Amino acid sequence: MVYKMKSSKLFITCSEATMFSIKREEANLSFSERIKLFIHLLICEFCRLFDRQHKFISLQIKNLHSHETLTDIEKDQMQHLIESAANRK
Amino acid sequence: MNSGKNTLNPKLWIKTYADQLFRFASMRINDKETAKDLVQETFLSALKNVDTFKGEISEKNWLYTILKNKIIDHYRKKASLLISQSETSRNENEYFNEENHWLQNKVPQEWQIDYNSAYDSNEFLEILQQCMKHLSELLNMVFSMKYLDEKESDEICKELKITTSNYWVILHRSKLQLRDCIEKKWFIK
Numbered sequence: 192m193v194y195k196m197k198s199s200k201l202f203i204t205c206s207e208a209t210m211f212s213i214k215r216e217e218a219n220l221s222f223s224e225r226i227k228l229f230i231h232l233l234i235c236e237f238c239r240l241f242d243r244q245h246k247f248i249s250l251q252i253k254n255l256h257s258h259e260t261l262t263d264i265e266k267d268q269m270q271h272l273i274e275s276a277a278n279r280k
Numbered sequence: 281m282n283s284g285k286n287t288l289n290p291k292l293w294i295k296t297y298a299d300q301l302f303r304f305a306s307m308r309i310n311d312k313e314t315a316k317d318l319v320q321e322t323f324l325s326a327l328k329n330v331d332t333f334k335g336e337i338s339e340k341n342w343l344y345t346i347l348k349n350k351i352i353d354h355y356r357k358k359a360s361l362l363i364s365q366s367e368t369s370r371n372e373n374e375y376f377n378e379e380n381h382w383l384q385n386k387v388p389q390e391w392q393i394d395y396n397s398a399y400d401s402n403e404f405l406e407i408l409q410q411c412m413k414h415l416s417e418l419l420n421m422v423f424s425m426k427y428l429d430e431k432e433s434d435e436i437c438k439e440l441k442i443t444t445s446n447y448w449v450i451l452h453r454s455k456l457q458l459r460d461c462i463e464k465k466w467f468i469k
Contacts (some may be wrong), residue, residue, distance in 0.1 A: 204376070204379065204380030204381065205376060205380055205381045205382050206375075206376045206381075207380065209452065209455075209456065210452045213451055213452055213455055214448060217432070217433055219433070237382050237387050237388050240388040240390060240391075241388050241459065243395040244388060244391060244395065244459050244463075245459055246395065247393075247395045247399070248408065248455070248458060248459060248462070249427060251399070251405065251408055252408065252427040252428065253427075254400075254405055255307065255405055255408060255409055255412075255428075256303070256307075257303040257304075257306055258303070259302065259303055259306050259312075260299045260302065261298055261299055261302050261316065265316065266294050266295075266298050269294050269298060269319075269320055269323065270294045270295075272320065272323075272324070273290065273293065273323050273324065273327060276324055276327055276328075277290060277327055
């Protein structure tokens with residue numbers, strides 16, 4: 192009952208709109224949800240910014256790479272461990 | 281041309297692969313020690329299973345497959361625990377007021393960049409990485425699986441044994457938190 196009320200209204204909140212923005216990334220919105228998001232983004236500049244920025248973040252994540260390395264001591268310890276495990280075999 | 285089958289050379293594993301496997305793990309796991317342990321376990325279980333290696337894939341891919349499974353196992357063990365700690369329930373109220381509109385200090389600011397361009401900034405990536413480390417373990421898990429491993433939502437739900445609605449709540453929260461963190465670190469200095 193509550194759910195029905197919620198799904199029938201045309202105007203959604205910012206909390207719902209940001210959720211819809213994220214779901215849209217996976218093409219997970221129904222037609223009526225897409226319409227509701229569209230209307231909300233027309234009237235709400237903050238959610239419009241969120242929409243652009245979160246997509247931007249998703250794209251940027253693909254450029255991430257780590258530069259972390261293990262120390263020589265850590266690698267030596269690992270080497271010993273592997274060798275002793277190999278010898279036990 | 282390499283016509284022969286792939287072979288294993290365990291003596292050189294650490295030297296050749298330890299750092300790259302560690303980087304792979306540490307991108308996906310907040311805690312450095314845990315990442316290191318998983319890499320070590322990968323080598324040990326690879327060693328135990330050398331007989332099962334058929335040479336159909338390269339040594340490197342084989343080790344990566346083992347590490348990926350270790351990471352998933354680790355995630356799965358953590359996930360049920362973290363979900364039961366009801367981390368997902370204290371959700372968006374940090375960002376929205378009672379009417380579910382943006383709280384004043386959380387309102388998104390204009391970043392003054394072209395969001396559609398292939399924006400290239402090491403400073404931004406640095407901050408993005410730092411902010412990802414600030415995500416709680418559960419958020420970081422789901423986030424890494426989606427954005428680093430590019431998995432679909434149903435696959436992630438199945439692997440972590442979480443519900444679809446939990447999944448979306450987690451993702452929603454991660455994105456809100458990450459966006460806010462980046463903005464505060466990068467734009468408002």
